[in-house]
Amino acid sequence: MTVKPLSAGLNVRAGRKTLRIPGVIARDIGLQIVSGHYRPGEVLNGEIETSGRLHVSRAAYREAVRILAAKGLVKALRKVGTRVTPREEWHLLDPDVMGWIFEFEPDDATLASLFELRRMVEPEAAALAAARRGEEDLAAMAGALKGMARYGLESKAGRAADQAFHAALLRATGNAFVASLIAGVGAAVTWTTFYKGTHSRQLRDSLPDHQRVYDAIAGQDPSGAREAMTELVDLALRDTTDARKRIGRKKRATP
Amino acid sequence: MTVKPLSAGLNVRAGRKTLRIPGVIARDIGLQIVSGHYRPGEVLNGEIETSGRLHVSRAAYREAVRILAAKGLVKALRKVGTRVTPREEWHLLDPDVMGWIFEFEPDDATLASLFELRRMVEPEAAALAAARRGEEDLAAMAGALKGMARYGLESKAGRAADQAFHAALLRATGNAFVASLIAGVGAAVTWTTFYKGTHSRQLRDSLPDHQRVYDAIAGQDPSGAREAMTELVDLALRDTTDARKRIGRKKRATP
DNA sequence: CCGCGCCGCTTTGTCAGACATAATAGCGCC
DNA sequence: GGCGCTATTATGTCTGACAAAGCGGCGCGG
Numbered sequence: 001m002t003v004k005p006l007s008a009g010l011n012v013r014a015g016r017k018t019l020r021i022p023g024v025i026a027r028d029i030g031l032q033i034v035s036g037h038y039r040p041g042e043v044l045n046g047e048i049e050t051s052g053r054l055h056v057s058r059a060a061y062r063e064a065v066r067i068l069a070a071k072g073l074v075k076a077l078r079k080v081g082t083r084v085t086p087r088e089e090w091h092l093l094d095p096d097v098m099g100w101i102f103e104f105e106p107d108d109a110t111l112a113s114l115f116e117l118r119r120m121v122e123p124e125a126a127a128l129a130a131a132r133r134g135e136e137d138l139a140a141m142a143g144a145l146k147g148m149a150r151y152g153l154e155s156k157a158g159r160a161a162d163q164a165f166h167a168a169l170l171r172a173t174g175n176a177f178v179a180s181l182i183a184g185v186g187a188a189v190t191w192t193t194f195y196k197g198t199h200s201r202q203l204r205d206s207l208p209d210h211q212r213v214y215d216a217i218a219g220q221d222p223s224g225a226r227e228a229m230t231e232l233v234d235l236a237l238r239d240t241t242d243a244r245k246r247i248g249r250k251k252r253a254t255p
Numbered sequence: 256m257t258v259k260p261l262s263a264g265l266n267v268r269a270g271r272k273t274l275r276i277p278g279v280i281a282r283d284i285g286l287q288i289v290s291g292h293y294r295p296g297e298v299l300n301g302e303i304e305t306s307g308r309l310h311v312s313r314a315a316y317r318e319a320v321r322i323l324a325a326k327g328l329v330k331a332l333r334k335v336g337t338r339v340t341p342r343e344e345w346h347l348l349d350p351d352v353m354g355w356i357f358e359f360e361p362d363d364a365t366l367a368s369l370f371e372l373r374r375m376v377e378p379e380a381a382a383l384a385a386a387r388r389g390e391e392d393l394a395a396m397a398g399a400l401k402g403m404a405r406y407g408l409e410s411k412a413g414r415a416a417d418q419a420f421h422a423a424l425l426r427a428t429g430n431a432f433v434a435s436l437i438a439g440v441g442a443a444v445t446w447t448t449f450y451k452g453t454h455s456r457q458l459r460d461s462l463p464d465h466q467r468v469y470d471a472i473a474g475q476d477p478s479g480a481r482e483a484m485t486e487l488v489d490l491a492l493r494d495t496t497d498a499r500k501r502i503g504r505k506k507r508a509t510p
Numbered sequence: 511c512c513g514c515g516c517c518g519c520t521t522t523g524t525c526a527g528a529c530a531t532a533a534t535a536g537c538g539c540c
Numbered sequence: 541g542g543c544g545c546t547a548t549t550a551t552g553t554c555t556g557a558c559a560a561a562g563c564g565g566c567g568c569g570g
Contacts, residue, residue: 020551020552020553021552021553022321022552026325046520046521046522047521047522048521056553056554057553057554057555058554058555058556059314059317059552059553059554059555060552060553060554062314062318062522062523063317063318063321065522066277066318066321066322066325067321067322067324067325069322070281070321070322070325070326070351071325072350076521076522076523077521077522077561077562078520078521078522078523078560078561078562078563079519079520079521079522079560079561079562079563080520080521080522080562080563081520081521081522082521082522087431088426088431088434088435090435091346091348091349091350091435092431092432092435093346093348093349093432093435093436094346094349095327095346096325110431113429113430113431113432113433114432116383116428116430116432116433117376117430117432117433119379120375120376120379120380120433121372121375121376124374124375125375128371171343173371174368175368175371175372176342176343176347176365176368177347177348177368177369177371177372177439178368178371178372178375179343180343180345180346180347180348181348184432275522275523275524276523276524277523301549301550301551302550302551303550311524311525312524312525312526313525313526313527314523314524314525314526315523315524315525317551317552320551331550331551331552332532332533332550332551333531333532333533333534333549333550333551333552334531334532334533334534334548334549334550334551335533335534335549335550335551336549336550336551337550337551
């Protein structure tokens with residue numbers, strides 16, 4: 001899938017199935033903001049101008065801007081225009097924002113920060129999951145593991161299974177706030193496996209790591225789960241950074 | 256400040272300064288959703304009907320719905336209506352959603368979950384802050400401490416200072432994702448101090464806890480900071496739950 | 511010359527009414 | 541009884557108009 005963020009030639013009405021016009025526009029502008037094409041403080045073009053250029057009504061465009069404002073990316077001021085918000089005010093953990101960020105190749109700092117957060121949350125989450133998991137949680141994780149084994153991390157299905165494993169684990173904590181980090185973790189997971197699958201000659205098999213986490217959770221062993229997950233995250237980070245160092249940087253890429 | 260979520264008699268055009276009509280409506284409906292007045296799966300009334308009842312244009316109402324959809328609270332489907340999303344899909348870490356949740360008295364499970372998350376993140380955040388803090392970070396935290404000491408946790412200013420301390424600490428981590436948890440932590444902090452200040456006879460002074468965290472960060476002592484913060488969060492949780500047990504439950508309250 | 515306040519213009523904010531479109535439910539036909 | 545068509549009814553989108561709120565410039569006065 002190719003990202004096409006240059007709204008100059010964006011045809012909003014092209015074959016869209018589920019996403020409405022405002023959604024398409026919001027995504028487009030959102031991508032440009034998180035990718036740095038629009039920078040904080042910069043003001044977007046006027047509503048009449050932009051909506052005209054995109055051949056959509058002003059109302060539809062305004063709804064798009066509202067979506068972005070709801071995610072903290074922009075702020076509209078009368079007379080002055082719609083201005084891109086400073087980065088600290090962005091709702092970075094919003095699933096859409098997170099997705100937009102990771103449609104481009106994130107820079108090292110971003111990726112490192114995300115792994116730092118995973119490193120804080122996931123080990124404890126694994127411990128909680130070990131204490132609280134129900135049978136359905138185990139089934140979901142087991143199913144994901146099976147999927148990883150079956151399709152491998154090079155395939156889309158395999159990566160989806162990897163994400164599903166972590167999602168099921170976070171859900172198993174029974175903590176709604178923790179569970180709402182799924183989008184963020186998923187983004188990191190995708191990038192990890194994407195890198196390994198694409199650039200690394202011998203991609204280290206992370207399935208055993210996952211299996212150990214699963215076993216500890218299944219065995220209701222919180223501290224074991226914590227340790228196993230700590231190692232998993234550390235190894236995933238190492239794999240990712242190694243791969244990036246080895247192959248240098250591309251301008252952008254799409255998993 | 257009193258929350259007034261019953262949109263039946265909501266006068267959207269009453270003295271609003273900064274918040275536009277869609278914002279007011281979004282907040283109103285958002286409050287009703289997170290408070291359980293509208294339940295997941297339930298469909299909101301039609302756009303024409305509701306916008307008419309509120310005496311606002313359909314466009315304005317639609318923008319409000321878009322805001323809620325951007326936060327994962329609702330999902331609009333043609334012909335079927337705008338339906339409240341299942342709770343797992345809510346963007347709970349969104350600052351607005353978080354704020355709406357904590358405008359009512361959160362139930363025990365919610366508060367416990369939030370403290371669980373703090374317990375995962377803040378100790379490590381303190382450790383990171385100890386390693387990376389700059390002079391401005393220290394100054395911000397020191398200022399917040401001074402504010403806490405000066406105004407006390409019973410006052411609004413004091414609680415704001417408490418929040419500011421935690422916000423400055425999260426910012427000092429240099430991790431943007433961690434920093435975007437400020438809203439969540441702030442909500443928990445407010446409720447902690449609110450409870451203690453309102454209901455507890457002798458409110459335990461948490462200033463020394465904060466001071467120890469600060470000292471460790473100032474002294475660039477990561478593990479010390481981690482320990483101090485762990486204790487701070489544990490004590491805060493204990494204070495809060497103790498206070499709640501002691502006084503039983505009120506239907507709702509507003510800090 | 512400098513400062514202060516008024517005025518107008520630009521941009522977002524809101525409104526009204528119309529038509530488009532899709533998904534459901536119910537009807538009718540096989 | 542099952543299948544497909546159609547009418548209904550939501551949201552989706554468009555158009556064009558007016559309201560109002562800041563910023564900037566202009567002019568007056570010190």
